[in-house]
Structures are given as structure tokens and as C-alpha cells.
Amino acid sequence: MDAVFELHDGHVRLDGREILHGIDLRIGAGEVVALMGPNGSGKSTLVRALLGLVPLSSGRRSVFGSARFRDWARIGYVPQRLDVGGGVPATVREIVASGRIARQSRFRPTSRADRAATGRAMAALGVEHLARQSVSHLSGGQQQRVLIARALAGEPDVLIMDEPLAGVDAENQRALADTLSALVADGRTIVLVLHELGPLEPLITHSVVLEDGVIVHRGAPPEPTGECALPGHDHVHPHAEPEPASLWRARVGKTGRH
């Protein structure tokens, strides 16, 4: 299986403090990887390091086998929330169409292919009927579908999603699981930052658990513990409260690092 992301002994320093301490990670094409761990363990920093948004203080990164990867249109990033505060409100179609920018040349404005891809992405996520609406009037679940549609409009090979279940109700979580399984069946690679797997669990090929900037577990996702393990727990809460590292240690059944 070809590697999409490879990190060898990756260290990241931010504001003079080392946040990631020697991460070795390989994500292969077609895998669905859950990055898990307590708040502040370094999940977002790891994603940013994979994407080259933060530099490595030491170590090596390659994307699609290249240390000098530039073809960012192949990678779609779905942030947790749309920032709809302030500014001129954009419509759903405008936001989704902005996912084509990396594929457009400076000298060629929006093409027929761009319009078609925007339409397909809106249809895939069921937001066509909202095309003319301002995104600021949408619910959290609708906004998330727009963000995924924006990423899909760029026809990426890889989707990276930051906490896609946070604050999303059970019905929309199941809808997201259906959407992602269609993408997986289509051969895409998916990297998810997750606190809980919820209905995404059957899709996950393996998990990587971080703690204090090191990988403490890889393999099958850890079992939920505490209130998240109780029957009927729907995993719709955003886990705004920090989850203690001890809870995660209990989940992965390990105290040491590797």
C-alpha cells in the first residue's frame, strides 16, 4: 500500500516548547485513521505537521512519497467549524466553490469543470437545496456538510477532518458515517481527529493515540471508558471539558510509551 503521509522521528516546537517528541507515523493509501488522545496531547499539531502547516524542528516528513510535496489540491482539510462571525456572509454555493481554488489557474476563471465539481459535491452532501442560503443561517450539522462538500469539490485523494462528530447530533453522525463510507469505497484516504468513534467505528482501519506529544498506542481503537461507555451514550457532546490522561491510559490499557 503506497504511503500518503510518512513522519520519521518528527519533532515540533511551538513558542519555544517541544509539543511533539519524535513521532513515527505512516498512513497508507485507502486507510481510515483515527487520531485520538486527551485534550492538549498534540493531535491538531500532528495534523498540522503532516500538512506542513507547522515546520518540523527535526525529523523527516513526506507526502505521497515526496519531501517536497506541492500538489495540495490532492488533500482536503475539513476544519471543525466554519468561522461565520463577521465579514460579508457567503452563500453555500460560494463556500463549496471555494474548494476548487487550488485547482484553478491564475489565468483561467471558474470553468465548466469547476461548476460541475461544485454541483456534484453539494449533491453528495445533500446541500444543493441550500445553495443560495447564507452559511451563517445554517445549523451546525448543515455547516459541517458544507465544509465537507467544500473539501470534496476539490476532488481530493485524502480527507483530513478535525473532530467531525463534536456537537453533531446522532442522526447527522450516522449521515456522516454513510458519506465517509462511500468515500472509502471510492478509494479515498481519511484521517480523523476524534474523541469518540461513535458510528464511524466500523470504518476505522486503525487508531493512533497520543499523550503528551508521543504515540502511546496504535492499532485497534481503545474501548470507551467512563460515562462514554454507558449504554445509550450517543456521543453528541463536544467534550469541551479536558479528558484526564488517566482515562486514556485506562482505555489503551497501557502506562508506558512506545
Ligand SMILES: Nc1ncnc2c1ncn2[C@@H]1O[C@H](COP(=O)(O)OP(=O)(O)OP(=O)(O)O)[C@@H](O)[C@H]1O
Ligand atoms: N501555536 C501554539 N503555540 C504554542 N503552543 C501551542 C500552539 N498550538 C498548540 N500549542 C500547545 O500544544 C499542545 C498540543 O496542542 P494540540 O492543539 O495539538 O492538542 P490536541 O490534542 O489537538 O488538543 P484538543 O483535543 O484540545 O484539540 C497544547 O499544550 C497546546 O497548548
